[in-house]
Structures are given as structure tokens and as C-alpha cells.
Amino acid sequence: MNPTTAGDVVSVANLSKRFGQVTAVDDVSFTVRENTIYGLLGRNGAGKTTLMQLLTGQDFATSGTIDVFGASPVENAAVLRNICFIKESQKYPDEFRAKHVFRSAPWFFKNWDAAFAEQLIEEFGVPLNRAMKKLSRGQLSAVGVIVGLASRAPLTFFDEPYLGLDAVARQIFYDRLLSDYAEHPRTVILSTHLIDEVSNLLEHVLVIDHGRIIIDEEADTLRGSATTVAGTRAAVERFTAGRELLHSESIGGLASVTIQGQLNAFERADAAESGLELLPVSLQQLIVRTTNTSAHEFQASA
Numbered sequence: 001m002n003p004t005t006a007g008d009v010v011s012v013a014n015l016s017k018r019f020g021q022v023t024a025v026d027d028v029s030f031t032v033r034e035n036t037i038y039g040l041l042g043r044n045g046a047g048k049t050t051l052m053q054l055l056t057g058q059d060f061a062t063s064g065t066i067d068v069f070g071a072s073p074v075e076n077a078a079v080l081r082n083i084c085f086i087k088e089s090q091k092y093p094d095e096f097r098a099k100h101v102f103r104s105a106p107w108f109f110k111n112w113d114a115a116f117a118e119q120l121i122e123e124f125g126v127p128l129n130r131a132m133k134k135l136s137r138g139q140l141s142a143v144g145v146i147v148g149l150a151s152r153a154p155l156t157f158f159d160e161p162y163l164g165l166d167a168v169a170r171q172i173f174y175d176r177l178l179s180d181y182a183e184h185p186r187t188v189i190l191s192t193h194l195i196d197e198v199s200n201l202l203e204h205v206l207v208i209d210h211g212r213i214i215i216d217e218e219a220d221t222l223r224g225s226a227t228t229v230a231g232t233r234a235a236v237e238r239f240t241a242g243r244e245l246l247h248s249e250s251i252g253g254l255a256s257v258t259i260q261g262q263l264n265a266f267e268r269a270d271a272a273e274s275g276l277e278l279l280p281v282s283l284q285q286l287i288v289r290t291t292n293t294s295a296h297e298f299q300a301s302a
């Protein structure tokens with residue numbers, strides 16, 4: 001079992017979930033700190049939604065243990081009242097209009113801030129009197145995002161909450177999340193494919209690949225953990241020889257290679273003398289490259 005230390009809100013040990021032949025979550029162990037924004041990232045079918053369903057007590061594990069606020073979340077009202085789970089395919093009662101969602105939210109969330117919700121309703125332009133089933137895809141996502149933000153639940157999950165949201169609305173979401181989080185710290189676990197957009201929000205990154213957690217790292221550490229070296233093929237090959245390569249591509253006599261690990265001042269000077277360009281690697285590039293290639297090796301060195 002993963003040791004639960006003070007300040008952890010979630011502790012997962014050897015957790016697996018199988019659906020027949022499919023192992024959606026494969027023997028994962030990790031902890032989640034309180035008052036931190038996590039990114040749960042991974043390719044389609046990697047296991048993100050399944051993991052969130054398990055952490056929010058909406059599904060049963062095949063094996064392993066889940067501890068949320070000190071207990072199993074399954075059918076545990078005391079735990080669930082501290083959790084808000086915003087998912088892409090939220091179901092509402094047939095007769096529900098948007099206003100009914102916001103009116104009923106305070107029954108479920110003790111920290112519900114009605115004034116904040118009203119501000120967000122205005123900013124996202126949600127038509128309160130329209131039936132939920134008649135809302136556009138983006139308006140439906142906006143309702144979820146507003147509930148997720150205004151609930152101020154100590155543990156909030158957003159599972160790809162932006163479907164249909166335009167760029168302006170997504171930016172409002174990110175901005176309000178960050179400013180409200182600064183005033184009301186809580187734990188947020190955000191699953192998204194738009195890594196570049198949320199990169200600055202994330203404090204900790206969990207990357208899941210084929211059901212396994214392959215990266216569990218502070219976002220700042222990850223950001224500085226790889227460099228792309230570009231220049232003539234011969235110079236790039238000499239400079240990167242013996243290093244762990246995350247990615248390489250070449251056209252004619254030019255090459256660009258992404259290497260794992262930080263460069264020291266001597267190496268940087270050497271690169272400059274060799275006419276090589278050193279480029280930072282974004283979180284998105286890093287994750288695309290590690291989930292494309294030898295992710296398991298990467299974790300070992302990270």
C-alpha cells in the first residue's frame with residue numbers, strides 16, 4: 001500500500017480495473033496532494049475516465065485499494081460529499097432546464113457559491129430557461145464547468161470538460177479556475193488533450209498510458225527535463241551520442257533530436273560552439289514524445 005502522508009487526499013495502491021479482456025487500469029499506485037492542480041493526461045483509451053470513475057466511487061475496482069479522504073469512496077456519502085466530478089457525458093433529468101441544475105447544486109455541494117455561479121453564467125452566456133437537452137454542446141459543457149468551479153469541492157474532477165467550448169470560453173474557464181483556486185485552494189484533477197492550453201495551470205502531472213501511470217512528476221520538473229538539439233546532422237549526432245533520445249528527425253543534412261535530462265553550462269557552451277540550437281520542449285511535446293516512444297524507460301530516468 002502506498003503510504004498516505006498528511007496532506008494526501010487520495011492514495012491508490014495496486015489498483016486495476018478490467019473489462020473482460022481489456023485492462024483499462026493496470027496495477028497503478030500514486031497519491032494526490034491536497035490543494036494542488038493535477039493534470040491527468042494520456043492518449044485516447046489510456047484509462048483516464050476509468051481511473052476517475054474509480055476514484056469517485058462510480059465503479060468498482062477489480063483489485064487494489066483506493067483511499068479518498070481516508071476511506072473508500074464507494075457508496076460512502078461522507079467522502080462523496082467532498083467530491084465534484086464533471087464529466088463529458090453528464091446526464092440530467094428529462095425536464096431539467098439549466099436553472100434547475102444551478103438551483104439543485106447547493107444540495108450536493110456545501111461550499112456552493114451562488115454569486116460566483118451567477119457571474120460565470122453571465123460570462124459563459126448560459127440560457128437559464130432552456131431545457132438541458134436543447135443546449136448546444138458548448139453550452140452543456142459550460143454548465144458543467146460552472147458547477148465544477150462554483151461547487152468549490154475539496155476534490156474536483158474535470159474529465160475533458162471543454163468539448164464544444166470555443167477558445168474564448170476555454171480561456172474564461174482557465175482564468176476563473178486559477179483565480180478562484182488562489183482564493184479557495186482545493187485539489188483539482190483535470191483530464192485534457194489540450195495540454196499546451198492548460199500547461200501553465202498544472203502543478204503536478206500524471207500521465208497514463210495503456211492503463212499504467214508512466215509519469216508522476218511536478219510540472220516544473222518536467223518542463224525543464226528535456227531539450228531539443230537542432231543543427232547539422234553530424235554535429236547533432238556527435239552532441240547527442242550516448243544520451244537518452246526521446247525523439248529524432250532529420251531532413252537532408254539537418255537533424256533535430258529531443259534528449260532527456262538537463263544540460264549543464266559546459267554542455268550548453270559546447271552546443272553553441274558546434275553551431276547547435278537548443279530549444280525548450282513544451283509539456284505537450286514531452287508527453288506526446290514519451291507516450292509515443294519508450295515511455296517506461298522515460299519514467300525510470302525521470
Ligand SMILES: Nc1ncnc2c1ncn2[C@@H]1O[C@H](COP(=O)(O)OP(=O)(O)OP(=O)(O)O)[C@@H](O)[C@H]1O
Pocket residue numbers: 019022023024042043044045046047048049050051
Ligand atoms: N465499460 C467498458 N467495457 C469495456 N471496455 C471499456 C469500458 N470502459 C472503458 N473501456 C476500455 O478501457 C480503456 C480505457 O478507457 P477510458 O475511457 O478510461 O480511456 P480514456 O483515457 O478516458 O480515453 P479518452 O481520452 O478517449 O476519453 C479503453 O480501451 C476502453 O475501450
